[in-house]
Amino acid sequence: GDSVTQMEGPVTLSEEAFLTINCTYTATGYPSLFWYVQYPGEGLQLLLKATKADDKGSNKGFEATYRKETTSFHLEKGSVQVSDSAVYFCALINAGNMLTFGGGTRLMVKP
Amino acid sequence: DAGVIQSPRHEVTEMGQEVTLRCKPISGHDYLFWYRQTMMRGLELLIYFNNNVPIDDSGMPEDRFSAKMPNASFSTLKIQPSEPRDSAVYFCASSTQGPYEQYFGPGTRLTVT
Numbered sequence: 614g615d616s617v618t619q620m621e622g623p624v625t626l627s628e629e630a631f632l633t634i635n636c637t638y639t640a641t642g643y644p645s646l647f648w649y650v651q652y653p654g655e656g657l658q659l660l661l662k663a664t665k666a667d668d669k670g671s672n673k674g675f676e677a678t679y680r681k682e683t684t685s686f687h688l689e690k691g692s693v694q695v696s697d698s699a700v701y702f703c704a705l706i707n708a709g710n711m712l713t714f715g716g717g718t719r720l721m722v723k724p
Numbered sequence: 725d726a727g728v729i730q731s732p733r734h735e736v737t738e739m740g741q742e743v744t745l746r747c748k749p750i751s752g753h754d755y756l757f758w759y760r761q762t763m764m765r766g767l768e769l770l771i772y773f774n775n776n777v778p779i780d781d782s783g784m785p786e787d788r789f790s791a792k793m794p795n796a797s798f799s800t801l802k803i804q805p806s807e808p809r810d811s812a813v814y815f816c817a818s819s820t821q822g823p824y825e826q827y828f829g830p831g832t833r834l835t836v837t
Contacts, residue, residue, distance in 0.1 A: 645824070654830070655830055655831075656728070656815055656817070656828030656829050656830050656831055657767075657815070657817075657826075657828040658828065659825065659826070702767070706823050706824065709822070709823075710823070711757075711769050711772070711780075711823045712769070712823050712826070714766060714767045715766075716766050717766065717767075
């Protein structure tokens with residue numbers, strides 16, 4: 614079946630550091646890929662998405678590129694802020710099925 | 725606009741008691757999803773509705789769990805009887821595009837002692 618694997622956290626960075634959170638997936642065909650963010654005490658929010666190979670999703674300074682050849686969708690941000698501290702979930706939808714989530718990666722940004 | 729509303733935000737109950745979690749989806753959204761989040765199992769889809777009709781309940785862990793959607797603006801998830809292993813955060817989400825573009829509520833943190 615479909616699956617999503619994320620790097621384990623927590624990821625701890627200083628403010629203004631570069632962020633990469635790795636995400637790889639296993640799925641047949643051409644899934645749509647997503648990053649969700651969960652701030653403390655809140656529900657998940659869609660951060661960005663990409664629906665086909667080589668598409669780049671972007672939002673709030675975050676980017677991720679759909680790489681079919683490496684089955685990856687790594688999340689990046691050039692300069693993180695304390696307010697980016699949250700749990701980030703990579704997810705996919707394949708063939709109209711439901712969302713399949715990765716385990717989540719906690720990001721902690723220190724001033 | 726109001727987002728997805730869930731109540732209560734926190735629930736503490738004793739083993740064996742009945743628990744009812746409530747969700748009000750965003751107006752106009754015709755899909756509603758119930759998820760459970762735990763440290764051990766991550767995020768799991770329990771059940772989802774389309775136009776108030778349950779479409780897939782294969783994620784409901786056992787018969788102690790039931791969900792209803794009597795109208796387009798209200799859904800409940802009931803656990804009877806509750807057990808300590810049901811302790812988790814339960815999220816409700818809604819959308820107009822099936823599994824795409826889901827909007828999540830703030831969740832209900834359930835603790836069963």
